[in-house]
Amino acid sequence: MSLPQAGIFTEGRTHFYYVEYQLHPEAATQDVRQALRSALAVKGEKASETVVAFGNKAWDRLNPTWHPEGFQAFSALAGVDGASVPSTQRDVLFWIQSGRRDVTMQVVLAIHSFMHAVGTLQLDLAGFQYLDSRDLIGFIDGTANPKEDKAREAALIPEGKPGAGGAFVLSQQWVHNLPAFHALSQSEQERVVGRTKPDSIEFEGEAMPPTAHVSRTDYQENGKALKIFRRSAPYGTVKEHGLYFLAFSCELRRFQVLLERMFGASGDGVSDKLIRYSKPVTSSYWFAPSREALIQVCSLDTEE
Numbered sequence: 469m470s471l472p473q474a475g476i477f478t479e480g481r482t483h484f485y486y487v488e489y490q491l492h493p494e495a496a497t498q499d500v501r502q503a504l505r506s507a508l509a510v511k512g513e514k515a516s517e518t519v520v521a522f523g524n525k526a527w528d529r530l531n532p533t534w535h536p537e538g539f540q541a542f543s544a545l546a547g548v549d550g551a552s553v554p555s556t557q558r559d560v561l562f563w564i565q566s567g568r569r570d571v572t573m574q575v576v577l578a579i580h581s582f583m584h585a586v587g588t589l590q591l592d593l594a595g596f597q598y599l600d601s602r603d604l605i606g607f608i609d610g611t612a613n614p615k616e617d618k619a620r621e622a623a624l625i626p627e628g629k630p631g632a633g634g635a636f637v638l639s640q641q642w643v644h645n646l647p648a649f650h651a652l653s654q655s656e657q658e659r660v661v662g663r664t665k666p667d668s669i670e671f672e673g674e675a676m677p678p679t680a681h682v683s684r685t686d687y688q689e690n691g692k693a694l695k696i697f698r699r700s701a702p703y704g705t706v707k708e709h710g711l712y713f714l715a716f717s718c719e720l721r722r723f724q725v726l727l728e729r730m731f732g733a734s735g736d737g738v739s740d741k742l743i744r745y746s747k748p749v750t751s752s753y754w755f756a757p758s759r760e761a762l763i764q765v766c767s768l769d770t771e772e
């Protein structure tokens with residue numbers, strides 16, 4: 469059985485760091501492997517976890533022998549009312565977690581000391597747990613996330629398929645327009661999300677608007693729920709803040725289906741009201757290989 473990168477399922481961490489790199493086209497593949505090996509060996513002063521994932525071009529370069537089914541770069545998506553999702557597809561993502569801000573900083577600086585020689589830093593973002601795991605819009609984020617075995621089933625490519633024990637990943641930096649969201653009454657905000665604000669109770673039946681975020685993302689296809697496993701966290705400063713959306717899935721197309729439903733591009737004429745108050749400014753699809761596959765791609769000897 470192929471084991472996943474452990475950090476995907478780590479619970480209880482309060483500080484996060486995300487760095488995304490574009491590999492230098494001229495960097496030798498063996499130097500990229502060496503940088504990755506060094507980066508993955510970094511240990512912080514206190515416990516931390518690092519998950520690494522690759523864009524499809526970088527994956528094919530590091531591992532020309534097999535490709536997870538359906539793995540592709542993120543393509544920009546045009547939505548309703550001028551809303552859109554840009555593609556900023558990059559090559560390598562590191563997601564660092566720890567219980568301390570200083571430790572995530574220590575780890576990310578050490579990772580960068582190896583990676584900067586082979587890639588350009590394109591995203592440099594610190595995330596944090598906000599209150600009782602709320603998003604900055606004030607709602608608890610993660611309530612309907614699958615738990616334990618269900619989380620693994622939603623997130624991991626099953627045994628027998630190329631990439632088993634690995635996961636497809638969607639990352640998106642969303643920027644919130646909090647003044648616009650806060651101009652709504654609490655009950656209007658709740659109708660945007662589809663859950664109550666203080667205690668995250670889902671609306672039932674007629675009370676659930678078809679345009680609510682939960683209506684658009686709690687989706688079944690031919691009787692099968694298209695579950696994903698979310699690990700997003702808030703980030704930001706007074707001037708700019710939002711959510712670094714980060715989710716794992718056994719099938720890449722689940723992300724695409726949910727995004728199309730959110731942005732009114734799924735053909736049913738409905739979109740998610742949440743996109744009026746927050747917009748994605750980055751989007752990439754990644755593959756987070758199993759531990760075994762990761763060790764293998766970092767140590768393969770290729771003739772260049």
Ligand code: HEM
Pocket residue numbers: 603605607608609610611612613640642661663668681682685686687696711713723726727742746747
């Ligand atoms: C600004 C961006 C976003 C915010 C603030 C946000 C916030 C939330 C909140 C508050 C909930 C309800 C509580 C929960 O179950 O976690 C939720 C549920 C959910 N969201 Fe998001 N979300 C965002 C973007 C996205 C995106 C881009 C996707 C998918 C591509 C997504 C997929 C989901 C799913 C699958 C659920 C659970 C639905 C269910 O089964 O009840 N979200 N989100």
